[in-house]
Every structure is written in C-alpha cells, then in structure tokens.
Amino acid sequence: MTLTRSFTYVKPGSLDEALALLAEHGRAAAVLAGGTDLISWMRDDLVAPEVVVDIKGLPGLEAITLVDGTLRLGALATFSDVLRSPVVSAAFPVLAEMAGVVASVGIRNRATVAGNLCSAVPSNDAGPVLLAADALVQIAATDGERTIPLAEWFRGPRRTALRGGELVTRITVPLPDRHGGCYLKLGRYRGEDLAQASVAVLALPGDHYRIAFGAVAPATVRAAAIEESLEGRPLDEATLAAAADLVPEVISPISDLRASAGYRTHMCRVMLRRALRAAAERLADDGPPYGERLL
Amino acid sequence: MSGIVGRADRANAMEDLRHVGRSEVRIDGLDKVTGAAVFVDDMDFGPDLLHAAIVESPHPHARIVSIDTSEAAALPGVVRVVTGADFPFTFGLYMQDRQVFARDVVRFVGEQVAAVIARDPRTAREAARLVRVEYQERRAVFDPLEALATEAPRLHPGLGDYPHVPWFFPEPESNVAHRRRTIRGDLEAGFAAADVVLEDAYRVPRYAHCALEPHVVVARQDRAGRLTVWSASQSPYTQRHVFAQALEPLGLSHQDIRVITPYVGGGFGGKAGVSMEILGAVLATAVRGHPVKLRWSREQEFYNTYQRQGLVARLKVGARRDGTITALEHHLFWDAGAYVEYGANVVNAAGLSATGPYRIPAISLESVCVYTNLPPGGPYRGFGYSEFSFGIESHMTRLARAIGMDPVEFRRRNAIVEGDLLPYGALMNPSGLHEAIDRAAEAIAWGEEESPREPGHRVGKGFALFWKAPAMPPNASSASFLKFNEDGSINVTVSGMELGQGYLTVMAQVVAEVLAVPPDKVRVETPDTDRNPYEWQTVASHITWSCGNAVRAAALEAREKIFQVVHAAHGLEEGSLYLEDECVRCDTDPDFCLPLRDFVVAGIETPDGTYRGGPIVGSGMFMPEFSSTHADPATGQGGHPNVHYTVGAAGIILEVDPETGKMEVRRAALAVDAGKALNPALLEGQVTGGLLQGLATVLYEDMRFDEAGRLLNPNFTDYKIPTAHDIPDEVVPIIVEVPQPDGPFGARGVGEHTMIAAAPMVADAVEAAVGIRFNEMPITAERVALAVARREEPDTWAST
C-alpha cells in the first residue's frame, strides 16, 4: 500500500470550479498535476491533504506559446512537452536543455514545470533558468489574478509565495531578443539524480549576463553580484576568474548526503565558468549544441 | 556412473560439443520478454490472504522494557499481534545468534520487535504504529575497531552459548564472533628478506545488493499443520532447514515444511540463507489456515536484509627488487553488524584467501568478525573477496612502483600457478591466470599512453587480478531428477535458483548435450522442496560446477537406461549405441535409428506384442569428497576448505576531469578463467553486469549511517545504482578456458568474480591519471575533485 491516508479526490471541469474548491478547502487541499512530487510526499507523510484537486484537463493550461516575445507555459506543461516544443527549441532552447536533465522520461512525461516551481525543493531544476530569465508566475484565485516575479517566489525549502486557495495557471518568460543560454546540473553520476548544484546562465548582447544557482541555498538564488562584475566585460580568463571568486558570496550551500558544501562551492565555480563560456559562445552562434554534456 | 564407452562419450569430448559451449538463447527468455515470468509478489492467494507489518526498533542498542499491543490488537481488521514472547526462537545458518523477534534487547535500527497481521496491508501498517514499545537505550558501537576495545559495549553476552559450525572460533566476553587465522611460513624472515616493505590501511564501507525485486514471503500453515512457504530466495532447501531448526519447538520438522521458489528478481547474495522469511514462516503458524504475506518496502530492503560488511584492513607486504613477494601480513576487521549468523562465514572465507592470487612464501592472515550495532552483514556477490581485494590489489600496484617494476609484470612474476601452495597449505588447481593477465593487459594496451578526448582531462590505466573460491561447507551438494515426456521432451528438476545468471539454460544445455536433444526441448523447473531434489544453495558461484555435475549425472543415468532398453528390445550391444539428433543410433548398424519420442515413455514393442522399457527417468547428485575444514585453529593449516579457485585479471582505461572529478570508463576488459564457457553469451553477461556492479561500488555507491546508526540513504534517490547512462563506453569480456578437472565439461563458476577487480583497478587508474592514491572507497567524483583542488590550491583549501 503506497498511500496510507484517505483523502477526497476531485477533478473539476473548469478553472472556476477548481478555484472554488481551493477557496473552500484552503491549505487542506492539494493541487494535483503530474503528481510525481505530491504522491511521493503523501507516501512519506510529508503532506496529508484532505482534498486532492486534479487540474489535469482544465482548458488552456497545457499550451506552450510565444506571444509578442513572451513565452507562455501553461501550468500543465510537462518537461516532456517542453522538450518536444518547437516554440521552446526555437525561442528559448536553454529551457529544453534544462528539461532534458530532469529525472528521466517516465517522470518528465508527467511532471510539470509549474509543479516543479510549486514544490520548491532547493534542488529544483526549473528555478535557475526561469529565475535568470526574469520569469513571472501567473496566479488565479476566486478573488482575482496576480502575478509574482520569480525573484519573489521562492521563500525557502518547499515554501513559496503561493497562498492557500491560489492556483498557478501559467509561467511567462519575457524573452530577450537575442540570447545564449546554458544550464548545467551536477549529479552524482550521469543518470537520473537530484541536483547537487546547478547553474543557469543567459548571455545577452553587449556582455550582459544573467545568472542563477540551484541547490546551493535554501532557495534558487540569483547571482546579482556576479552579473554586475561581468557587466560589459568580454569573457577573458581574468573576468571569469573574478566572477568565480564571487561565487562564495552568492551561495550558501550545506553539506548533506548528496555533497559537501566544499564540493558544491568548488563545482559552482567550475560550472559558472563553463556555463558562461557556453552561453557566450551560443550567443555568438558558435557554441556547443544545446543539450551537449559539459560536465 | 554409466561405465559405458562408445561413441556416446566421444560425442562429449570437448572438440565435438553440439550444445554446450554455444550461446544458446535463454530458456527463460520468452517468459521474461513477455511478462509471463511469475515472481512471488505476482502470485494470488485468494480472499483469506492476510498481510503482515513489522514493528521496528528505532534504537541501535536498547533493552526492551515492555511491549503493549492492546491498542493495535483492537484496531478493526487486525487479526493477530505477535511479539518475541510468542516466538522466543533463535535461528541462523552458521551460528544461531539471531532472534525471530528481538526479545530482551534490540541491536540495530530497524530490527523487528513485533508484527501485526491484518486483513489488508494498510490496516497492518496503521496498527504497527499503535504498538507501544518502551526501551531503555544502551550505548551503541558502530565501528569495528571501537567495538574491539575492552570498554566497548558488548552486544552478545550469550555468545559463548550460541551453536555454530565447527570452523568458527567465537571469543565470549568480547565482540569477536569469529577469528580466522591462516598462517604459513616464516613471516619475520620474509620481511627481513624484502628490499621494500609497504604498510597501509584500507577502508571499505557497507554496500547494498539492490536486487530490483524486494524480499517477499507468503506462508501458510494449513489446518493439517503443514507449512508451505513461497519465498523470493536463493536457498529453498537451506530455508527449509533453518525453518525446521527454528520451529522445532512447534513440533515442525523438515517433512512438515515445503518451500516453493518461483523466478527471483535478482539476488547477489541478498536472498541467500534466511533473513525476513523467518517472519513469514512463524507468522503463518499464528493464523493457521491463512496465507500471510510480508513484502519488504524498498527502505526495509536496505536496512533489514543482509548488507555487505564494512572492512578496515591493515596490510603489510614485502618484496625484493627483483619483483619477488617475500611476505604478507593482513589484518581484516569486519563490521559484521548485529548478527553474524551468515556474515561470519564471509569473514572466514576472507581469512582463508586474503593473499590474493599470489605465490607468497610467508603469510599471516587474521580475519576478525566484529559485532556492531548496524544491520546484519551477510553474503554479497564476491563474499569478502571484493572487500579485501581493494587493499591487496591497490597494494600490489604500489609495491611494484616502489621497487620500480611495472605493476603488470610484478603480478606476472608472483601470480599463483597450478600446484603452488594455497594459503591454507593445499595445492592450487589448474588455472589460466597468466593467460588472463596477458589478454587483459593487451585489451587495454597496457603501457601505452592514451590521449584524453577532452582538453584538460587526464587518462589513467588500472590493472588488477582476482580470485575467489566457493565458500561452502565441505559437504555442500546438488542433486537432479530428470524425466522424459511422450514427445521426447525432458523435464529436469533441480533446486538451484535462476537468479538471472542463466543457470536454467546452462543446465538445459548440459542435458541437451548428453541426451542429444535441442535445449529448447528441455524444461528446467524452479524449486519446490517437495518435488525437486536437494540443493544446498545458489551462492558461491558453485552452481554451474556442482549442479552441472548433478544434472550431467542424471542425464548419463537416463542415457544408460535408454541403451539398456534398446539392448533389451533390439539386442544391440549397449556399447555400440549412441544418441544423435533425438534418436538412438548404432555404430555397427548405420541404418538403425530409433527416435526417442517413440519409446522414452511408451517403451519398445517386441514382435510378440510385449513391451520393453517404460518411462525413462534419471537422477544424479554431486558432492565434493575431498573438501574438509579440519585444520589447526591456530594456523588454518591442514584442511582443504575450498574446492577450487576461479581466477582472472582485469584492466581499465579511465578518463578523469580533474576539475570536476568526473570519471568516465572508456574501456574495461575482464578476463576470467571459466574452465569451459558452457554458454559464452551468458558468461559475457556476467562480465558486463558484474563489472558494472563493481564499478558502482567504487565510483558512487555506499551506505551512509548517522551517528545514531540510522541508515540515511535507504532508497534509490540517494543510494545511486548505475543507470543506462553510467556504463563503460566499452566492455571487453575475455574468456579463458583451462578446464577444471572435476567440473561439468571442465566448467567452473564465474558469477561473483566479475565484480572483484573493479574497485582496485579504478583506484590505480585514478592515481595514474591525477597522481592521488585513495585508500578508502568509494572514490567519488567529489573526493577526486576536492583532492585535486587541495593539491593545486592549498591556500584556498587550508581552512576546509
């Protein structure tokens, strides 16, 4: 028996119905999309919802579209959807690069990008790329909608800005006209693993860089200090070394079962340098193909 | 045996084999690719099936003050709650130090204290949480060296009273459950004669088997009192025997117990002997008439089955500059866990062989089995040899470098050959060790530089030898029954287990060879102790050799009966008859051809209408009659505890990214002397699979415990076993065939051996690549990267 606690399962037919259910049950309700986190958390008694609201099938939440330079990811878009999306591969390929290193096919077919943000484990994969890209989380509730910048989303391990009764409907990413990106994820081996550390870099024309780290702080962190140090400078060895030297100021890794703080810090320096180079080369259309192993 | 000479035997000469030695398709392959293969968890037992859940100790060492089951028993759906008071039984394979349920004392986190039997698994689990156990905590000890200290808490005050096999030497008043000494030659003189003496210590952590199928048992004691146990096991007969011993107070003996084992989803030693299955057996007696099912969760699979024991090894080896090893001293301290009923024999096996496959005139081995408050250690593919080989083989390379000799050449000079003295004084069996060394070295172009594929990477090569003998009681045996069916097909019953190694297929090939039928007309049945004849256990890589001999004997007996019938009906001399393509043929009458299917059940009709013969059956058995554990306890000399050794050599080409520590196996070559490869494809499967299992132990696996003895990574999220991405770019299996004189068609076992060399050769390759020697497993990317970083930037790392 995987799940030992009883709960009520509801599958609303419309967004309004879903929001009403969430409003009614508040924190006692859990939203079910892919379920890959929710069901394992229920199994381990980390959560014990009384009502499980299955939002699959709600109209409009699956689509991945590009509207006026903004990428829109419906809350039901899975990592496999991202990997297969021609829109993503043309306009924001680093997102597919990230999706390609999430777990394995059977999980990616089910797990959603929005769900990954909502689970908000420190090692989440969606966070760094989306944070570096200044993504926004669109939220609906019975009393209206609101938008939260991803920079204000993560509040700690498994904690987000989402309130009881609210539902994430979409993630929007205002895409820079031209960019090169890179997502590097450190695992204990090549196969499926949770990130020991990760870094996302966007390189923009004019030597602008946007950088975020995952799994090296209670939440995904933006590396503003490093971005500033790089601002307007071509990526030579000295610049890269200076940027790497700032890593300890940006991250606050812990030592745990998966890696020591020392290795996490060391690897964030290594990965930052490699990701910066790859992103800059990709911006110049001269980089390794997205998805190529750089670790 | 038959005593028949003639063309039949000529057909079994090595050069003329039809089925043995070929890469036949597995006879269980179709079951597995279609989903037809039934495992214990797949069996249905009807609506009266009950489910058990276990109450487990949260403490590594504590006295049980009281157990209150009343609340659990009152939960609707609960049928029975039982504790050690209901079943105050001990059990164990080699030493009876284990309790069915902890009674007065718990000795590891997760140990079973009580059980709830309920109508459904959810109720059982819920009720298990309601059992109130009051504990008084005791000081615990987790490190074998600390456990040896006089002030260490003693885990088993009753050690002196535990029944055990005669080749164990427990030391009551301490935590030493067994100490095996093997001493030969003048050690002092040996070290004095050496130009270089190298001393160091090596540490190997605990490992988990990680068979994909968790342990599961279903048991039912019927109204007439008969106990049937369906279990995912490597050892149906040994289980029956241990159950009969443990349940003797209930009036049960062997004839009252039946163990049935269908397909098993991997074992690797973890399903040998008896672990959680004893719970199924006793619980069934508490709810007579009902089948009771107990299936371990993946977490329980990690913390309450056998684990590979941890090892701290202190090694001292001396050599002369000409490359001759003069003396070896090896102290092995095993973290054997809370109960050592099986694990002590791992310690024993290591204590007999921890020289590695080398000719050394003076040796002293001391292998110490130490109780700790961690889960019970036990058998794991390699049975102690992987553990001690990490130190031995690392040391051999280092010693070679210290005297300025190529490490492969150093091994060539000292590698054991047929007739050399084994550590315990008997003689080494025929072996192709030198051929294996040469071929493995050639396969990785030993001595040639390789350039890295990526700039900044470094490439290193590693090399290691391995050997292993089956660790068995001297009278471990195998038996087989065989019968013909009306269509000339054959059923063979044995009690070895198909764990995936391809055993059923190889047994079918042996029968096919002797009886001249295609292997796919031979069904080899999984065990049922009521029907299938005796087999000790499917462990020790002995089954091809031992059961292969038994099956061959059964087939030869059937063949003899066939010839007798043909002789009786047709008057042809038995010595002139032979089998070919499912027919009996005759040397002296080329036109004679009698299809087996025409008579192997019906018999042969004679001119007067009467029949000769009848159903053809055969039986065979094998037991080595030269093995003995009688030896001087002080030196281990005088006995013949091991039947033979299988040997080999392996090499690796490893590419290392010194910045990240990431290692990629570009090529791994492993040469093993199988005596005779009965099915080369399946043997290569053992190489590919075993090598990867070994590589994982050195590259990323290990069991991590916190300071309270709790396992921190009891799942595949954090105990990483390799995925399809984590394989060598290339594996080169090399089969050496120097026949084993008493093996079926010359075969000896190889199953465990393929993982033994992996760890030390990686350690070698890492040193060759980045110049850092690691004496502790695993050698993770993290450890490599940090060691390199500390060396390159000592200032940055001074504070860490």
Added chain:
Amino acid sequence: MGHRVTLRVNGEQWDLDLDPAETLLEALRGRVGVKSPKVGCERGDCGSCTVLLNGQTVRSCLVLAVEADGAEITTLEGIGCEGLAPVQRALLEHNSFQCGFCAPGIVLSAVELLAAHPHPTRHQVQEALAGNLCRCTGYEPIIQAILAAGEEP
C-alpha cells in the same frame, strides 16, 4: 469514498470502484490482475512499474488510479499479443535480460522510444532507458538489442 473509474487496459475495458488512495500500480496488479508492472520502490526511482498511459511511459506507482479514468493503459501483457513485437524478439535473441524483473518496464520504455524514433542512436536508447534500473545486466545487452530492433526496416 469509492470512485467509479473506467480503465482501458491492453484494449480491455475495466469498470472499477476505486479508493482514491489506490495507485495505478496497485489497481493494475490487484484489481485488473495484470502483474507485469512490478513493485520495486514505490517512489518513482526504479521504473519497474512503468506502463504506457495514452502512449507515454509513466511510473504507475506515482499515478493515482482515479487519474487514469478513461485513459488507455498498456502493460507488457499488451505488447506483441500476436507473437512477439520486433523489440521483444531482439531482446530475446540478445539474451538481454537476466532476472527479468526490470524487463516489463524496459520493454515499454523501448516501445515508446521506437514509436518516436524508429532508428534511435545509442545515446537516445540510453536516455530512454535511464529511468529503468537494472542491477543484473550492465545494460549493454539491452541497448544492443534495442539498437538492433531499430535497424530493422
């Protein structure tokens, strides 16, 4: 408490009354009697419970059975009903499996892969299998078989 759920399993319709807490894996094994999806870890790590849900592999231990209402579910029992599928034949002939416990999941992952990429590369095969743990084989014989199946016209 019970939910009326319709599952289509290997082409057969099953109308079941299910507790929402039942996983798809439990419902398939316990209610439908399809035993090829195995219980290996119950937390999505091992892939032994892999089934195809509307043509995509999922971990049936991480799917509630009620979620699969109306879905088309394929297990190994539903592959190659009329003789062996080419990939099954290749796996058989390559002696790819040892203990066979991972086989149901691996066959389904291969089926999904070959449907999308009839002639996969080695890397694609590895990626498709990466979520199905196998402790016996070292994967190489499985990879070789799937590559061989992908080479057939």
